Amino acid sequence: MAERDDNDRPSPEALLEQVNREHRGRLKIFLGAAPGVGKTYAMLRTAQYRRREGLDVVVGVVETHGRLETEAFVRGLETIPRQKVEYRGLHFEEMDIDSILRRRPRLVLVDELAHTNVPGSRHPKRHQDVTEILDAGIDVYSTLNIQHLESLNDVIARIAGIQVRETVPDSVLQKADEIEVIDLPPQELMQRLVEGKVYIPEQAKRAMANFFSPGNLTALRELALRYAAERVDEQMLNYMRAHAIPGPWPTRERIMVCIGANSFAMRLVRTAKRAAERRQAPWLVVYVETSHHQTLSDEERDQVSSALRLAEQLGAETAVLSGENVAQEILVCARQRNVSQIIVGKSHRSGWWRLFRESPTDALLSRGQTFDVLVITSDEQAGAAKPAGAAGVAKKAAAVRWKDYGFALAMGVGALGAAFFGDIVLRLSNLALIFMTAVLAAGVRGGLGPSLLVSLISFLAYTFFFKEPRYTLQITNSQDIFEFVTFLAAAVAVGQYTAAVRRQVQATKHSARRTANLYDFSRKIAGAAVLDDVLWAVVHHVASIIQGRALVLMRKDNGLEIVAGYPPEDQLDTVSAAAANWAWNHGKTAGKASGTLPGAEWLFLPLRTARGPVGVLGVAMAGPDKLLSSEQTRLLDALAGQAAVAIERTTLVSDIEQARLLTETERLRSALLSSISHDLRTPLVAITGSVTSLLSYWPTFAAETRDELLLTIQDEAERLNRFVQNLLDMTRLGSGALQPRLDWVDIQDIIGSALERLKKQILTRPLDIQIDAGLPLLHLDFALIEQVLINILDNACKYSPSGSRIIIRVRLENRRMLVSVTDQGPGIPEGERDRVFDMFYRVKTTGQQTTGTGLGLAICRGIVEAHGGTVAASTSELGHGTVITLSLAVSEAPPLPSHLDEPAGAGGDAASEAVGDAGLQSGVASVQSG
Amino acid sequence: MGRAPKKILVVDDEPQIRKFLRISLGAHNHVVFEAGTGRDAVALAAQEQPDLVVLDLSLPDMDGHEVISRLREHCASPIIVLTVRTGDVDKIEALDRGADDYVTKPFAIDELMLRIRTVLRHHSCAAEHPHRELRSGDLMIDLAARRVTLSGGEVMLSRREFDTLWLLVSHAGKVLTHAQILREIWGPAHIHETQYLRVHIGHLRKKLEDEPARPRFIITEPAVGYRFQPSEE
DSSP states (O other): OTTSOGGGOOOHHHHHHHHHOTTSOOEEEEEESSTTSSHHHHHHHHHHHHHHTTOOEEEEEOOOTTOHHHHHHHTTSEEOOOEEEEETTEEEEEOOHHHHHHHOOSEEEEOOTTOBOOTTSSSSBHHHHHHHHHHTTOEEEEEEEGGGBGGGHHHHHHHHSOOOOOOBOHHHHHHOSEEEEEOOOHHHHHHHHHTTOSOOOGGGHHHHHHHTOHHHHHHHHHHHHHHHHHHHHHHHHHHHHHTTOOOOOOOOOOEEEEEOSSTHHHHHHHHHHHHHHHHTOOEEEEEEEOGGGGGSOHHHHHHHHHHHHHHHHTTOEEEEEEOSOHHHHHHHHHHHTTOSEEEEEOOOOOHHHHHHSOOHHHHHHHHOTTSEEEEEOOOHHHHTHHHHHHHHHHHHHHHHHHHHHHHHHHHHHHHHHHHHHIIIIIOOSOTHHHHHHHHHHHHHHHOHHHHHHHHHHHHHHIIIIISSSTTSOOOOSHHHHHHHHHHHHHHHHHHHHHHHHHHHHHHHHHHHHHHHHHHHHHHHHHHOOSHHHHHHHHHHHHHHHHTEEEEEEEEETTEEEEEEEESOOOOOOHHHHHHHHHHHHHSSOEETTSSSSTTSSSEEEEEEETTEEEEEEEEEESSSSOOOOHHHHHHHHHHHHHHHHHHHHHHHHHHHHHHHHHHHHHHHHHHHHHHIIIIIHHHHHHHHHHHHHHHHHGGGSOHHHHHHHHHHHHHHHHHHHHHHHHHHHHHHHHHTOOOOOOEEEOHHHHHHHHHHHTHHHHTTSOEEEEEOTTOOOEEEOHHHHHHHHHHHHHHHHHTSOTTOOEEEEEEEETTEEEEEEEOOSOOOOGGGTTGGGSTTOOOOOTTSOOOOOSOHHHHHHHHHHHTTOEEEEEEOTTSOSEEEEEEEEOOSOOOOOTTOOOBOSTTOOGGGGGGGSSSOOOOOOOEEEO | OOOSOOEEEEEOSOHHHHHHHHHHHHHTTOEEEEESSHHHHHHHHHHHOOSEEEEESBOSSSBHHHHHHHHHHHOOSOEEEEEETTOHHHHHHHHHTTOOEEEEESOOHHHHHHHHHHHHHHHHHHHHOOOSEEEETTEEEETTTTEEEETTEEEOOBHHHHHHHHHHHHTTTSEEEHHHHHHHHTOGGGTTOHHHHHHHHHHHHHHHOSSTTSOSSEEEETTTEEEEOOOOO
C-alpha cells in the first residue's frame, strides 16, 4: 500500500466507503443481556446450519467454557489454531488473525467481541481484529453482551454497580449488518446460574454474584431489547425516508449538553448520546470557557478536551463558547441553534455557598423556561475523581501563596507595632482601625486566606493587648463580638474581590496573549506579498504554537499537494493523505483524534473563505499521544481563517484574471466564427461573381461594365486584405505577441503617414488639420499608432456622408497628448459609445449597410492601451458627428544634443539655431485642403 | 522614360505571383527570368546579370536576407524586396543588407512599376556622374553653394538640415533607414538616436512643405526611415 504511487492513492470517500463496500464482509452480532443467555450456543447453531448449506465456515475463537452442549456444536467446524502470545513471562492464546486471513473462509466465528487482547497483539481490542477480517471481505459472526456497549457504560455502572472495563464503541454495533437478540427471561437465567451452566471467571466471582440479581437482569434485558428495538426503528425510518414514504415524521429535536471541567462531563456526554439516539435528534455538546478556565489544572482542562472529543466520536457537534455568564451564553447558543432540550449536570456547590451565588444550573432552570432543561445528578463514583483534581489546584496555589501568607503575618505584626505606637505615644482611642488597615492590605495582596489570617491575628492581639481588661482574651461585651464580625466580613469581602480581580487579570493576560499571537500572525502574513511567503509564515507560526509540525496542502493539477511544511515535509502516508482530502472535500476537520480517520498521524483543518476552500492546514503534535487542547484548537481555527484569507488574497488576482479570460475567450470564439464566415466570404463572393461574369461574358459587356466589375474586384480584394490584416493584428494583440517597439516619434509625422496610406479614401474629403505649436516628441511605436489613426480615419470616412469634412486635432492637456478625429456623420448613440471598442461590435443603423468588420476600434483600443493610453468616443460640441479621441502619455523629453544643429554655412540663419530645444517650433498649422 | 527593355529577375516561391509579374512586366517590354528558390535566384543572377531583382523575402530554402547578401557578392543591380506589412524589422534589415527598396504585399502593380522605374533611374544616374546640383519640381539644391531655393525663394537651412536634405535628395525615390541617415549625418555613434532625426525632419518639413502633416517631398516610411519623393515630370 505504502509503495503505491500518488496517482492511485485511494480517495477519502473510497477509504470511508471501504467500510460500507459491497465486498466488505457482513457482520452479525448475537446480542445478549448478560453472560449465560446462550449467545455462543446460538451462534454455533446458526453456523452449523450455514455449514450444512455448503458455506465455508471456520472457528476463529469460541469459548465453550467446557459446556458440553456448546462443544457438541463446535464439532464438525474447522478451528483455526490460536496464536501464542507471551506477555510478562506468561503465555496467552489469542485469535490468529493472519492465519484466518490466509485461510480466507467465507464465515468466521469470533466469540466475545468486547475482549481485550493481550498487549503485543496486533490490535488492542478484538473488535478491531474483526474489522480487519471484515475489510478482507470475510463474514463474521460474533457475540456481545449489552453491558459492554460504550454509551451504556455508565448506566450499567449505576444499575449493576460494576464498572465494565471492556467496552465496544457504539459504531461497531451500528455497522453490524444484522443483530440477533438472544433473550432469556431473568428467572431462567437465574436457574441456569444455579445449575452452574453460566461460566464466570474466577477473579470476577464476587462481583458477578451481585450482578445476577433479578433487578439487574431485568434492567439489562430491557436495555438490550430496547437497543435492538431502536435499531429496527432506525432501519425502518431509513427505509421510509429512502423510499420517500410520507410522514408523519417526528419533529426535529435538537439536544444540547453543557459540560463542565470535571469527570462528570464524560457521563453527561454519554447520557446525551442515548437521549439523542432515542429521539433521532442531532445533538451538540458545549463548554463555556470563562476567565475561571485559566485557573484550572491541566487535568481538569484535559477532562474538558476528552469529553468534547468523546462527543465528537459519538457523533455530536461540539462548540466552545466564551463568556463570563455561563447560563447566558448557553441560552443564547441554544436559541441560535434551535435547541429543544438542554442537559446539564448538577453542580457540586454546597448549600450555603449557593445562597451567595447562583450556579449556572440554577440560572438555566430559572431563565431557560422555553427549553426543557434536564438536570443529571452526579454520584459518588463520578465525583471520586474530583478531589484529585482539586488537590492538584490547591497544591499549585499553595506554592505561590506562601509569600502572601508571610506578607499577611508581617502585616499583622506591623499592625501590632503601630497599635502600640498609637496607644502609648499618640494615645489614640480607636486602635481597631489600624488593624483593619492591615486586614485590607493583606486581602488586597493575598486574597481571602491571608486576610482571614490577619483578621484573626488582629482580633486576638487587639483583645489581648488593648482591650480592657488588658492581657486577657476575655470578651466582655457585644461590641467586641461586633468588631470581630466586622474584621471577618471585611477580610472575606476584600479577599473575594481580590481573588476575582486576579482571575480576571489572568484571563485578560491570557486573552491578550491570544490576541497578540493572532496579531503577530496577521502582521506576518500581511507583510508577505507572494503565496510562498504567506505559506511559509503560516506553517512556521502554526508549528511554533503547537510545538509540533505543520504543513499546508493546496489543490494542484493531480489533487492535493503539499505546498509548504515546517519542518519541510514532502510525503504523507496514505491515511493522512485521505484525511487531508476529506477535509478539503467536506470543509471539516479530519485526521488525528477527530471524527474522521482518527488513526491518521496528522490532523487537518480546512482553509476556507467565503468563496470556498483554498487549502488544508495539517498539524502534527510532537508526541504520538499528545492532543490539542481546546484552547489550541480555537487558536488554530482563528489562524486557519486568517491564513485562508491571506492565501486567497494572493491567489485571487490570478484567479480573477483567468476567469475573465475564459469567459472573454468563449464569447470571442463565437463572435469570431460569425465574423469570419460573413466578412471573409462576402468579398470572396463578390470577387468570384465578378470574375466569372467577366470570363463568360467578356465580349458582350460594354467597356464601362467591364471596368465596373474590375473595380469591384479590386475594392473587394482590398477589403479582404484589410480584414485579414485586422484579424492578424487582433490575434497578435490577444496573444500578447504584439510588443510595441518604442521610439521617439513626431505625431505630425504619424498623421502624415496615415493620411498617405489612406490617400484613396481621404482625397475626396475636405480635411481640417489643427496641430498645436511646440508639441513634444512621443515615445511609442510608430507603425502601431499609425495603424490606430488609419483605423479611426477609415471609420470616419466610412460612417459620414461622402464629401463631408473631417477634422484632425492635436493638443496638449495635462501632460497628455490628445489626438481627436471628428466626422460629420450620424454619431454613435450614447449607450454604445463604450461598446464600439469591443471586438466584433458594430453600431446598428437602420437602412445603412455596415461594412466594417467590428475589429478596427477594438484593435485601436488594444494598441493604445498597450501604450498606456486611452481611446474614447464622444460627440462633437455641435451635437452631431463622432469624435474619437486618443489620449497618449507624454514621456520625459528625449535626450537631445545641446547643439543639435548649427548654421548651414554662409547663408545660415541664426534663427534656425534656436531649435536646439525639444519642441517643434511650428505654429498652428491649419490647412484647408480638398 | 525608362522604356528601354530591362532584364528583371523575379524571385518568389508562389507560381501565381510569378505569373502575374511575368505578364505585367512583360507588358512593359521587360524580359523576365523566374526563380522559385533562393539557390536558383543566386545562380540565375550570376548567369544572367539582370538589371533588377524583385525578391520575395520568404523563400522555402533560404532566408531572404541571406539571398540579398549572396546577390550583393557579385551583382550590383538594384534589388526590390517584397514583404508583408508588419515585417518592419525585415524591411530595415533588407535595406541595411543592400536592398534598394521594398513593396508591401499585397500591392498594386502600378506601385511596383513606380518603384522599379525610380530605382532603375536612380541607379543609372548615380552610377554615371555624381551631382553638384539637384532639382525636383520647384525645389532646387546647389551643393557647392549649400543653397536651397523653393519656387525661387531661398530657404534657410542649418548645416545638418542641408546635409540631411542633400542625402535624401541624392537618393531620391529610395528609402533610407533611420540608421543610415543618422550614421551619415551624426556619425556611427548616434545611429539609435531616432529622436534627433524626428526633430530635424520636423524642422525641414516646416521650412519646405506647405502642409507639414501631409508632406510632398520628404515621405515617412513608417518605422523604417524616410524617402525623398521626386516630383514626377
